[in-house]
Amino acid sequence: MNTVADNAYVAYRSLRRRLTRTLWPPELDPLGALLIRMIWMNGSSVGIAHMRAQLALPRSTLSTALRRLEDDGLIRRYPNRVDARFVDATLTRAGSIVAPAVTDLIAELEIDVHETAGGQARGGFHRVTSMLAAMDEDAGH
Numbered sequence: 001m002n003t004v005a006d007n008a009y010v011a012y013r014s015l016r017r018r019l020t021r022t023l024w025p026p027e028l029d030p031l032g033a034l035l036i037r038m039i040w041m042n043g044s045s046v047g048i049a050h051m052r053a054q055l056a057l058p059r060s061t062l063s064t065a066l067r068r069l070e071d072d073g074l075i076r077r078y079p080n081r082v083d084a085r086f087v088d089a090t091l092t093r094a095g096s097i098v099a100p101a102v103t104d105l106i107a108e109l110e111i112d113v114h115e116t117a118g119g120q121a122r123g124g125f126h127r128v129t130s131m132l133a134a135m136d137e138d139a140g141h
Contacts (some may be wrong), residue, residue: 018105027072031065033102036074036091040099045090047080074098 016030028036038054039046052062066089069075074095080086091099 014109018109028074028098028102029065029068031061032069032072032074033106035062035065035069035089036095036099037103037106039075039089039091039095040103044096045088048077048087048089051089069095 034055035051038051048062048066051057052059055062057065066075066077070077072094073092075089076092077087077089080088
């Protein structure tokens with residue numbers, strides 16, 4: 001019997017393959033996809049501290065991933081309008097075009113994991129996917 005982590009790992013690798021095969025830009029990695037999805041689902045803007053807490057990512061890993069998305073023209077970072085000590089991220093026009101496809105792709109994988117491993121798998125999918133994305137990021141993949 002496969003564990004939730006096993007199923008999430010397979011789903012993560014499937015996400016990586018599907019992103020490479022079906023989306024523009026082709027260099028969009030799973031961590032970037034998760035970040036774009038998070039911004040999109042939050043209403044096209046989200047606090048970076050919130051993202052880091054939600055995904056349990058090291059500050060440097062998140063910063064590198066966001067910089068790559070910014071360099072690709074998919075997001076923009078700016079000081080929070082209420083408290084300038086914090087930084088928010090928002091989708092650019094290009095990011096808003098990519099976000100629905102990324103969100104749908106990840107949702108399809110969540111459904112696959114849910115159907116394979118049961119209802120509790122969705123939380124495991126998010127935790128394991130974030131962990132594997134961070135490991136890929138640190139390894140330079």
